[in-house]
Amino acid sequence: MFHKGDYEIILCVKGPIYIQLDQEQYVINAGEILLIPPFINFFGYKNSTQGVDFYWLHFFSRFKESKINLKESDLIASVKNNPSKDRKILLPNKFTLADYEQSVILIHQILSSRSESSYLQMRDYLTSA
Structure with a gap:
C-alpha cells in the first residue's frame, strides 16, 4: 500500500502482525503501535497464522515529518540541551503503549x-x- 499524505496508526490488539515499511520489517505484538508515515510503501511480509486483531487510524498533519536517527539517550540529551520554542512531537515508528x-x-x-x-x-x- 501507499498513503498519499496521510499517516496511519496501527494499534495491535492481538498479534503478531508482520509489516514492512520500505526496507524495514516490524513485528507488532498486542499493546504495540506502528506509526506509518505518509509517502512510504508498506505491506505484510509474512502471514499471521494465529489471527490478528487491530485498530487503525488515518490522520493528516499540517507539518512534514523529519526523520531522526539517534539513540534514545542522544535524542533526550539533544532535546534537553537545545530547548526550542517550536512544538514538536517525537515518536518512533514502533512503540509500546504506557x-x-x-x-x-x-x-x-x-x-x-x-x-x-x-x-x-x-x-x-x-x-x-
Whole structure:
C-alpha cells in the first residue's frame, strides 16, 4: 500500500502482525503501535497464522515529518540541551503503549463520534490525545 499524505496508526490488539515499511520489517505484538508515515510503501511480509486483531487510524498533519536517527539517550540529551520554542512531537515508528486500556477507550470515542462538521474538532482532539 501507499498513503498519499496521510499517516496511519496501527494499534495491535492481538498479534503478531508482520509489516514492512520500505526496507524495514516490524513485528507488532498486542499493546504495540506502528506509526506509518505518509509517502512510504508498506505491506505484510509474512502471514499471521494465529489471527490478528487491530485498530487503525488515518490522520493528516499540517507539518512534514523529519526523520531522526539517534539513540534514545542522544535524542533526550539533544532535546534537553537545545530547548526550542517550536512544538514538536517525537515518536518512533514502533512503540509500546504506557496505558493500553485508555488508548482503546479513546479509539472507541473517535469511532463513535459523529461525522458532522461540528464534531471535527472533537475527533482532532481525541486523535491528538
